[in-house]
Amino acid sequence: MENSDIKKYDLIVIGTGSGMNYVGTILETNPGFKIAVIDKDEPGGICLTRGCIPSKLLLYPAELIRTIGTAGKFGIDVELKNVDFNYIMDRMRSIISEDIESIRIGLSSDPNIDYYHDIAEFVSPYTMKVGAMTITSKMIFLCTGSKTIIPQVKGLEEAGYLTSDTVLEMTKLSASIAIIGGGYIAAEYGHFSPQWVLK
Template sequence: MLKYDAIAIGTGSAMNIVEAMLRKGNLRIAVIDKDEPGGICLTRGCIPTKNLLYPAELVRILEKSGEFGIDAKIEKINFNKVMEKMHSVINPSIGMIKKGLSSSPNIDYYQEIAEFIAEDMLQLNTATSSQVWAQKLP
């Protein structure tokens, strides 16, 4: 069993708590997230949504431009290019967070699913089925 001072589940706003705990002292912290690091806002919420809404807004503006005497025509929408642009915005941030989590000497980062098997213990769904325990689950 792997023992920690704290376990943080998720890499979104939970990371604020992890950072505060690390400033308090030499604590060992497990950070577990089944998805890419950064939380929902970065990986599939606010930021990707806004990056996909902007091209849609441009299409709508061009479609209504005739009302203002501007003749504009959309010849093609390259959805793959729209998605590439969105990923070019979020992937660098995901990479920086992943690098920070992996390089911190006081953090063990697990990108996998975990489930509670006791009030203070989680089972990681790894090939070895490791268990992690902590006094605090912020």
């Protein structure tokens, strides 16, 4: 391949989650930089698409229900008539979709950024293939997030399970649910941000 067929960048960033914090800072101090941003998934990273933010949007209504359940202790007579699970799920998906689209527009319209919604692979040192394009940079950030790992629990396959990815696709509320494991997303709920849950 001739070098003229390779598009050169000052920076390549794989992932559109927390890696975008670096992009903003770098462009502020280097306004002439040309940056390639690559993500095979929807833009926004795990936190937005299937992590912290959708979790908070679902957990906050549950917290409200729990609060209503304790109102009697304070002399407040409250009756909870119904919980519209599908409304709660649709609201969460709608807010997330709006934010994803906003990020997509921002990435696609920035003159300093070429946004690739595709899979990237290294083909040689500092050189990557993205779709039909071959790109290169002396500076490459791998901000690829994490992936769910299914634990080896006896009977799990037979019982069926949800992951942090598929739980957001639920259309029917389960009578009960068991949670295996707990990471920073679970711990972070104690510090939820009202601008998301009340949006």
